[in-house]
Amino acid sequence: MSEASRPQAGVGAALGARLRDADVSAAPAALNLLESTTAEDRQAAAALLAQVAPAALGGEAPGHVIGVTGPPGAGKSTLLSALLRAWRADGQSVAMLAVDPSSRRSGGALLGDRARIDFDPLDRDVFIRSTSAGERLGGLAWATRAAAHALAAAFDVVVIETVGVGQAETEVADVADTVAVVVQPGSGDVLQFLKSGIMEIPDVLVITKADLGQIATRTRRDVSAALRSLGSSSTSVVAVSSLAPPQGIDALVAALRAHRASSDVGERRLRARRANALADYTHEHGEHGLRALGGRHAAQQLLAAQDPQLDTAALVTALERAAGGA
């Protein structure tokens, strides 16, 4: 089995180098490593991540990291199948990380999402991995973040799919270049979440099941009005139907691409790396660790002063060094 021969740091670096060279076949082994918690594997994972850090790449990873989130039953899987087809028709390689929310701390998880996404199993340029939400309460697993960064070095598109509305898209926003929230017609709660500020304003809002006709049109109108009243003019609202014949998929692909073209990806990712580093550090060292840095605000300032090319792990090391020296 895969763990029979434990990858050493050299193996991690080699996998990282393959991803850097856009070798998508390195993805499964890379994920096995990034998800592992043994000390040895963590070292190898660090070596892997160093190979795909901005410093090693000479800039940001080229892949477009897209967060797709929405309540259960909104039609995410069908939508992702349609998006996948469109991207593949366009020659883009695609990685999908499906984050399953059902895992409980004590128990395991049933990861059934990939079955609902249609793709050719022999197509090497498609990679789908299901992960359970992980041990960290209320957050994407550390491994998911690391995986998204690593895969963005090799794949043209990296999708992170999560379930839920409210907390979910905030977490995804810390990883993704573009956040798309998927809602189905008639979901008034999403509208309420938007208006009340429980939900952050997404970059792209997708209304599924456009084939439902009037109710879909009305939902689109209501959502657009709510966004305007919140003063957000930048969010694209796209209505799609994944049923044959599909509608709106090309428009959605274009909207996602347009968002990325119009936003400062470097700035967004830098902000995300710093936020993630602070979260990781706090998770590891607790409030006590934060006090050692002079509090949260001081820690943020410290991070802001670091080299923008440092990856999350290097930023955590910087914080730890500062705390140790204090």
Add this chain to the structure above:
Amino acid sequence: MMRTYAGHSTAKASNELYRRNLAKGQTGLSVAFDLPTQTGYDPDDELARGEVGKVGVPISHRGDMAALMDGIPLDEMNTSMTINATAAWLLALYVVAAEDQGVSQQALQGTTQNDIIKEFLARGTYAFPPAASMRLIADMIAYTVEHVPKWNPINICSYHLQEAGATPVQEIAYAMSNAIAVLDAARERVQAAHSEGGAQSNGKQEADAQELMEQVFGRISFFVNAGVRFVEEHAKLRAMSVLWEELGRERYGVREPRRLRFRYGVQVNSLGLIEAQPENNVQRIVLEALAVTLGRDARARAIQLPAWNEALGLPRPWDQQWSLRIQQVLAYETDLLEYPDIFEGSIVMDGLVSELLDGARAEMAVVAEHGGAVEAVAYMKGALVDSHRERIRRIESGEQVVVGQNRYSESEDSPLTADAEGGILVVDPAVEAEQVAALRQWRSQRDQAAVEQALDELAAAAADESASQNLMVATIAAARAGATTGEWAGTLRKVFGSYRAPTGVGEAAAAPADADLDELRGQVARLQEKLGRRPKILVGKPGLDGHSNGAEQIAVRARDAGMDVVYEGIRLTPAQIAASALQEGVHVIGLSILSGSHRELIPAVIDALRQAGVQAPVIVGGIIPEQDVAALREAGVAAVYTPKDFDITRIMQDIVELLGTDGRVPVAGTGASVNGSA
């Protein structure tokens, strides 16, 4: 009516079997189709590999149907077809075969099972999404009630629900809810057909529609299950009679008593038929037959009994003869049929019936709240997975006694299973290649332009959003033109889209606290530390076999034990399983097959896995005859589990041990010996 469920290998071989059975006193035909035919694929489709001719007869076109019915007078025969997603197609082929014999469709008698909701819930041979499937059913009902008036277009099946773990209350409630969904759809169809002319619709048309609807109600029959708790099972059938009559009167305005009768056929329980000491299944079958015959007021119209060795593999003609003789002894030797209803006035029976009625009405209300049976598929599936888990738990803990399995399991060697094949029928693997060759020849000799035109017309009728054309008409035309099963279904799949039913495992609640499970969780947690990741298992069902109850239970238990479980449901190709295993980074792969195609499919999956670079061990569960175990081990299978390995927690412990040995494949052969080495 007495039947045995039969068909295998080829149309010609099955035809010979039918003629022999009819000569032995069987009074009707019950046709078993192979899985490619049931799910709408031709024998040369990738998904059909290993499945052709296995669990029934392959019927690809009108020529096959003609061969199947050769020399059997269709104007006299009563033919029951276990066919669902492709029922409209097989009925069309039957109609065309009758035409060839010079028999009018008006004269045809028989039944198509045609119950799609239970396919989504339990049996897995669906082909199209729910709405499109319901339209096909409604079209068939509307067509047959006018043109094939002696045909039972649908048999509402509660049989498979019990196989999937349904309690008697669930079996009653889901079957009735299912019937409501079908009848409501049919009513819409019938009313639409009789309101043509729009505003001019008058009282006469309404009366015609009502009369037709009453006829439809009268043609609906049921296919139920009977378990070994035969007193309660009899009460269940009495309760169903009460509810059915109530439904007919109140919801559909049916008045004629003859049409309000609850008509049902039965196949007694297979779930309770076990692999250990299989000869004891004979007395189980007899008792289960009593459940459906004891009281005249709720007696089955048609009975088919399974064979004693079903849990071992495919029954042989001799095994089926034994089942037929059981019915003949009951009917002709005993005094069973001589009395009026023997439970009339029984306080105990009436009490049982009213208890079941209360429970069923409450559960039907829950389904109605979900918006009816079609909308409630995910809910019902989750509830069934839960019930099944509870059933297994009781057997594991010994609360429910299964003689020969969890009690009195010591046994002398059985002379019944001593022959070389282990007392079952083995289908010649050459059948598949022959069938593929014959199909290609068929395609090359037919009028291709006529076929294409017929399929185009079918596609147009299906795509018509107003659903104004009855699909049966275009379907019969395609059958006549010589189209194949895969072409008919493929045409509709293109229009309707494909579909995956809910697996129910996501909905299943967490397991109740249990000392064995706690210990297992501890073992899994220690394994997780060693592996560095949560142990991850892929549970897959290769091929077309839709019997997913076992796979679902393994998936749920693995989750409850603390593993990450990738469960993708049914109908996977080896390539799909290999891609999932690789991409998901699973530690172990569990494959489940009950259709007898394991000899072809398991090695194919292992090849695909190894080619993809996946070295994770593979374990296999299902109906695997003892003599096939060595070959599977040879192909690289780490452990084989059969129905006698009923203790799922122990299977989980085996898996933990397998992964804990750090890649060394254990020496043990079957699951039982893996247990022995623990």
